[in-house]
Structures are given as structure tokens and as C-alpha cells.
Amino acid sequence: MTPAELAAAAAGGCVAVAVALLVTGRRGSTDGRPVAAPASPWTRRLRRAWAVTGDPARPHVDRRRRALGWAVAGVVVWALSGWPVAGLATTVAGLWMPWLLGSTRVVRARIEKLEALEGWCRRMADTLSGGGAIGLAQAVVTTAARVDEPIAPAVRTLARRLRDGAGDRSDYHAAAMREFADDVDDRTGDVVAAALLLALHQQSGGIAGVLRQLADGVARDVRARRDIEAARAESRQSIRILLIIQAALLVLIGLTPNFAAPYNTPVGQAVMAVLLSGSAFLLVWMRRLGLGRPAPRFFGSSGEFAKTGAP
Incomplete structure (x- = not known):
């Protein structure tokens, strides 16, 4: 040209x-x-x-x-x-x-959200055991101001709805918990929301123990996800190195007239487009593999409880 x-x-x-x-x-x-x-x-x-x-x-x-x-x-x-x-x-x-290349950031945000959920369950259990709240609804309201940031908006919205709710308490609690599950948007969050809803209905004396068991279950889930991410870290680093090598190779080809000559033709540009499109496809595929397929949710506005009308 x-x-x-x-x-x-x-x-x-x-x-x-x-x-x-x-x-x-x-x-x-x-x-x-x-x-x-x-x-x-x-x-x-x-x-x-x-x-x-x-x-x-x-x-x-x-x-x-x-x-x-x-x-x-x-x-x-x-x-x-x-x-x-x-x-x-x-x-x-x-x-x-x-x-x-941002799948690591997305997975880390999910794990931090679950860690915040675990801490909140333990805080509610301690509040109930220490006499700082009478009943689960009051424990939710009391601990809403001391929740870690990833789930803070969802917990505060739930606390406000539980505090200001009127009418049919059962239906109102169910709607509030489904909204909370949708805000968390994770199957583990669905487990916590469903358990809290059942606890609100029963109001038995063992709610603190149930909350600690929930926290232990969330902690096991967090450890498993961290182990998976640690195993994937090496693969992600290898992908980044390969991308750097590929970019450097393209630059070197561009600076070497003898190697760059075939790419100056329409056929060469078509070959380059195919090769780069293949690289992009592989990156999209690796992102999907890195994020994994989320476990199907069962609670919330689109879960089975919402479809059947069960609390």
C-alpha cells in the first residue's frame, strides 16, 4: 500500500x-x-x-x-x-x-460472597446465643449493619423487609427470602435462604445450632472452590505466556519482510484471520471452562419453590 x-x-x-x-x-x-x-x-x-x-x-x-x-x-x-x-x-x-482473562476475578468474587455469607450466619448464631436478639428475624435486623460488603446490600434489604413487613407474615417472609436468594445468586445462597425461611416459620430453640451448621457447610464449599482455583492457576498462567509469545511472534513477523510477505496478500490476510479467530475461540472456551457451569438453583423467583408455590 x-x-x-x-x-x-x-x-x-x-x-x-x-x-x-x-x-x-x-x-x-x-x-x-x-x-x-x-x-x-x-x-x-x-x-x-x-x-x-x-x-x-x-x-x-x-x-x-x-x-x-x-x-x-x-x-x-x-x-x-x-x-x-x-x-x-x-x-x-x-x-x-x-x-x-477475567475468569479469576469472577470466581474470586463468588468465593468472597460465600465467605461473607458464612460470616453472617456465624454472627447471627452468636447473636442468638448471646441473647442479643429474640428470634431469627430480630437477629437478621441486628446483624445487618455488620455484614461484609459482598452481601451487605442483600442483607440490608432483607432486614428492612423483615422489619417493615405487614399482612400475611408467612407469604411476606417467603417473598423476602426469595429476593435475598436472587441477590446472592448462588446455589449455596439458596440453601441458606431456604433454611432461614424454614427457621422463621418454626422458630424453634435450636436456630443458633442450625446457623452454625449452615456456616460450616458454606465454609466447606469455600474450601473446595479455593482448591479448584489453585489447581487452575497454573493453566491460566500458561495461557497468558502463550498469548505473550503469540503476540511477540506476530510483531517479529511484521518486522521481517521475508516472513511478512505472504501475509500481504488477500489469501494471507484470510489465513491470519482464521488463526486469530481460532485463538479467540480458544480463549472464550477457556473462560467458560474456568468459570464452570454454575449449579442449578432451586430457590428464588425462578426456582422450584417459586414455581410450585411451596415456602
Whole structure:
């Protein structure tokens, strides 16, 4: 490609990216009023793909700037190498690589949530045994202010509903516990929520012992998950090393004219696209394996209890 063609390609790529980002940022509203977005499957897939390109807690403007930065980096790589596939791969890798390699962070967040659940069960048991609360509902309300952060919002919402609930107490407790199970969103959380609901109905004198048994069960689950993650750590490190080697190899090929010549043809670019797509597919597969398939839930708004109407 001549310098003029490279400049034209770079300018066209920047304009296309700017227009795409502008449409993405403005699609949600017109003149300040919400507009119903299409609900086609492709639209939902694109939204999910866009959602994982950055931290959901960060402003959308930061996410758009990050996307624009990586798009410009891709255009620069394309201009320098003459390989459009390499430029596209640079943009895609910059935007989605943190998500592809982020299974460890997701699993760690799940484990921390279960550890917080274990600590909360033990705290309620100690509160009941020490006479700091009369009944499980009061124990929930009393301990809500001293819950670890991963489940703090869910516990505080549950405490507020138990404290302010009126009418049919049985149905209200069931709805509150299902909502709590949905907030935790884990099968172990379903076990705790279902046990708490049964304890609220029975109000027997052995609730503290039941809570300690629940805490012991959650602790065993946490230990098992930590052992699994420790076994997977070496594989994840190997994947990162292989990715670094692959990226370095592409750079070396680009800097060596004799090796880079075959990739300057359309067939060479097609081969590069197939190879890089295979790498991306393997990364997605490894992420799914790393996260594992979550155990099916049985409690909550979509669980069997909600379907059958059982408490």
C-alpha cells in the first residue's frame, strides 16, 4: 500500500469508529426522552458484548473513550503493517482481553460472597446465643449493619423487609427470602435462604445450632472452590505466556519482510484471520471452562419453590 492509501484507510477507519461510537452513545435517548431499543437477538448480543468491554461501574463516557482509543490503535497498527486483520485484532484484543482473562476475578468474587455469607450466619448464631436478639428475624435486623460488603446490600434489604413487613407474615417472609436468594445468586445462597425461611416459620430453640451448621457447610464449599482455583492457576498462567509469545511472534513477523510477505496478500490476510479467530475461540472456551457451569438453583423467583408455590 502507498502512503496515500494508508492515510486514506486510517482516516476512513477513524471516521467509521467515531460514527459508530456516537450512535452507540446516543441510541438510548433523543432530546432527553428514552427511546425503545430494538429487541432483536443480534441487538442483545451486541449490547452484552459492549457491556463486557469495561467496568460497569465506570461512566459510559469513559468506556466510549477507551473504545475510541483502542480503535485508533488498531488503525495505527493497520497503517504501519498494512494488515487490516492485525489492526482489527488489536482493537478486539484491547477491548475484550480483560474480559477473556477475567475468569479469576469472577470466581474470586463468588468465593468472597460465600465467605461473607458464612460470616453472617456465624454472627447471627452468636447473636442468638448471646441473647442479643429474640428470634431469627430480630437477629437478621441486628446483624445487618455488620455484614461484609459482598452481601451487605442483600442483607440490608432483607432486614428492612423483615422489619417493615405487614399482612400475611408467612407469604411476606417467603417473598423476602426469595429476593435475598436472587441477590446472592448462588446455589449455596439458596440453601441458606431456604433454611432461614424454614427457621422463621418454626422458630424453634435450636436456630443458633442450625446457623452454625449452615456456616460450616458454606465454609466447606469455600474450601473446595479455593482448591479448584489453585489447581487452575497454573493453566491460566500458561495461557497468558502463550498469548505473550503469540503476540511477540506476530510483531517479529511484521518486522521481517521475508516472513511478512505472504501475509500481504488477500489469501494471507484470510489465513491470519482464521488463526486469530481460532485463538479467540480458544480463549472464550477457556473462560467458560474456568468459570464452570454454575449449579442449578432451586430457590428464588425462578426456582422450584417459586414455581410450585411451596415456602
